[in-house]
Amino acid sequence: MKLIKLALVASGVMFTLTGCINTELNASASNSTAPTTTNDPASIISELSAQQQLDVLVAQYYDESLTFSPISATYNGRSEFNDKFTAEISQHNRDKKAAFYKKYQQRLAYIDQAQLSGQALLSYEILNRDLALKLEGMQFPDYLLPINQMSGAHNTYAGFGSGQSAQPFKTPDDYLHFLTRSDGFIKWLASVEKSMAQGIELGVVLPKPLAQKLAPQFKAHVVTKAEDSLFWGPIKNLPESFSAQQKEDITAQYRELIMQRLVPAYNSMSQFLVEQYIPNSRETVGYSDLPNGKAWYEHKIKKNTTLSLSADEIHEIGLSEVSRILSEMKKVKETVGFKDDLAAFFIHLRDSDEFYFDTADELVAAYENVKKKIDARVPLLFDVAPKAPYVVKPVEAYRAQSAAGASYSSPAPDGSRPGIFYINTFNLKAQPKFLLETLSIHEAAPGHHFQIALQQEIEGLPNFRKFGGYTVFAEGWALYAESLGKELGLFTDPYMWYGRLSDEQLRAMRLVLDTGFHAKGWTRQQGIDYMLANSSMAKSDVVAEVERYIAWPGQALSYKLGQFKIQDLREYCKKELGDQFDIKAFHTQILIDGALPMPILEEKIKRWVKFQR
Structure with a gap:
């Protein structure tokens, strides 16, 4: 079995979109050799080719997007975000995110799409589509339903704090980073409670069975001894390389975090759910029963x-x-x-x-x-x-x-x-x-x-x-x-x-x-x-x-x-290529460019088939 080597696939192929890499620039922010530029679109146009413009833009877009999603940054190996948590739910922060999307939408519009090919064209098409969809989605009040029994940053945080997920606990700094991240979590959780209370007023609440399943997830963290907490896991596994003083200090700090800050925060959310939210949750279950629910769905x-x-x-x-x-x-x-x-x-x-x-x-x-x-x-x-x-x-x-x-x-x-x-x-x-x-x-x-x-x-x-x-x-x-x-x-x-x-x-x-x-x-x-x-x-x-x-x-x-769509594309390729159809090659084409929206994947596969004939 071989690794995907996009440069090999790209050789001599101008418009097949399979595995073409951008050789001018490395888009990775951690190893970027991109020319220094400003955020002024006119300046970018005058200095760089269309492909270089796009490489700079998508690298900057990704880096800036992590400020809105530090949890994703940790999962993706960006350690500089390990002390940060999801921003509080507020109109101010929603406006900031909308401005971020609009800024990159405007910058993308300055790039001449006709000059792009290969991975660059795919990236343009994907980002253009995604930004429009994200802005469209901001008209709907998802922030009033920030968590449910299946998902939410509260569960991710608990996984991080257990020491069994992506949050590292290898150095003293790692332990301090989680303490700082916990400050952000506590502020975020308070904003969740406030937002869900607003949802009660506006009639945008979870169905009762879901709200009832959510409550125990918070009650489980209301402990009487720090040692009984999920968040004591990293203390149980303090590295042997730490000095005795470091172990003593970190242990004291985590005991204070759990008993003085996390337990009260979890208890407040648990009481809110039981005393206010669940009694006001709804008997219906569908989005069609919410305000503007048909369009939302x-x-x-x-x-x-x-x-x-x-x-x-x-x-x-x-x-x-x-x-x-x-x-x-x-x-x-x-x-x-x-x-x-x-x-x-x-x-x-x-x-x-x-x-x-x-x-x-x-x-x-x-x-x-x-x-x-x-x-x-x-x-x-x-x-x-x-x-x-x-x-x-x-x-x-x-x-x-x-x-x-x-x-x-x-x-x-x-x-x-x-x-x-x-x-x-x-x-x-x-x-x-x-x-x-x-x-x-x-x-x-x-x-x-x-x-x-x-x-x-x-x-x-x-x-x-x-x-x-x-x-x-x-x-x-x-x-x-x-x-x-x-x-x-x-x-x-x-x-x-x-x-x-x-x-x-x-x-x-x-x-x-x-x-x-x-x-x-x-x-x-x-x-x-x-x-x-x-x-x-x-x-x-x-x-x-x-x-x-x-x-x-x-x-x-x-x-x-x-x-259905992938199966349809396989049948299309078999019909068009006949004896030339190779199932391994088809699977490579589906996987070679990462996840794509289905309309973009379909167009890509059809261009690949055209090149094969």
Whole structure:
């Protein structure tokens, strides 16, 4: 397997857009040789070529964007942001962000797009689209719903503070940086409470089941002893290289942080949720029930899918797919000799102990074994692979109850941390054995790990693309990767094939439920009943999924719609190239330029096909 070397692909290709690097400048802010310039567009135009102008602009855009997202900066290896936290929620800070987007939109307009090609043209198209979409989205009051049971900077902060995430705790300065970052977190949390209180006044609040799941996440950090706190983890693991005085001072500072500042902050938020927010949360669940909710949801669809599809169109696609996959499931039922109907087969799969592990350790070990099996077969369909390895780990206990069944965390850009395939061991009945192969493909190789780790390793890719992404591309790719299982020699066991169908059915049901909740007035219970009737998923898992779609409108649409687009592009290439079609080359083309909005990916692939003929 080889690394992506974009310069090799680019040789002699003027307009194929595959792997062309910008040789004039290195866009990386940490190793930039870009000519010094001012922010004056006229000055840039007079001094630099269009490609140089763009290289300077995207490097500056990325660096300035990190001031709005220091958490992302830490994940991306930019240590100078390790003492900073997300800015407080305020009109002033929203205005600053809008001005930032408009400034770069104006600067981008000065660059002559007609003079760009290769990666430069892709970067122009992506940034131009993204800036317009970000500004469009600022008309909607997302700030009134800053956290939910699934996500929020409060969970990221807890992960950092545990010492088990991207926040480093190797030097005395590292420990001091987290103390300073904690000051920012406490201010941010106070602004969250204030913003959510404003949401009560304006009728923009979370549905009650979501608010109820959110409250325990804060109560868990209200401890009576510092040693019982999640944030005591770094103190338990103080490096031996620290002097006795350093250990004593840091320990005292962390004890004060936890008991005098964090516990009161978490307790205040917990009381606010229980006493004020939950009683005023809403009984309805869809965005269509919020002020201007229809337009808000349409924006969520556009943002998450990058496609021009209506809620009604997506709903019908979902219904059709659910029906098709049910027919395939019936074939599996017949293959394994189950005599009763499909509903009874679902109950059999949910309730029979043979399909589940007895312990969390057995579950994690099984995924580690499947990892070895899949990794050995990936070269059958790919001639690129990331340098970064990945490991299998259980989801941390503090977030397991509300976390997804599985997830992926990208490796550190400098190689200091591998990619992580998280498997949730909280409820073993939500982790059937027949999901082993398909879930591993999706989250790890050749799914998320391949796509995300490769993106970080592409030479010459501007940082805003190296560390950016699109849900429809990432999740569409991972679901498409699942469809490669038989070509990789997997899914030979009928139950493992059922696992693949089960995962695909989950994504098809998401099209129905997401649009059902947010555009068609479905209730939470209606969604639960629909999933139970059309799958063998455990009820606890169904409830978590339903509440996820309610919390993240539009996100769940990305999987199936992204898979459809990639599959359509594969069929297009096969039809146009005939005997020249090479599946490894096609996969390289999908992955070689990082995540792209689907319309831009489609145009890129069509140009590649034209060049091949």
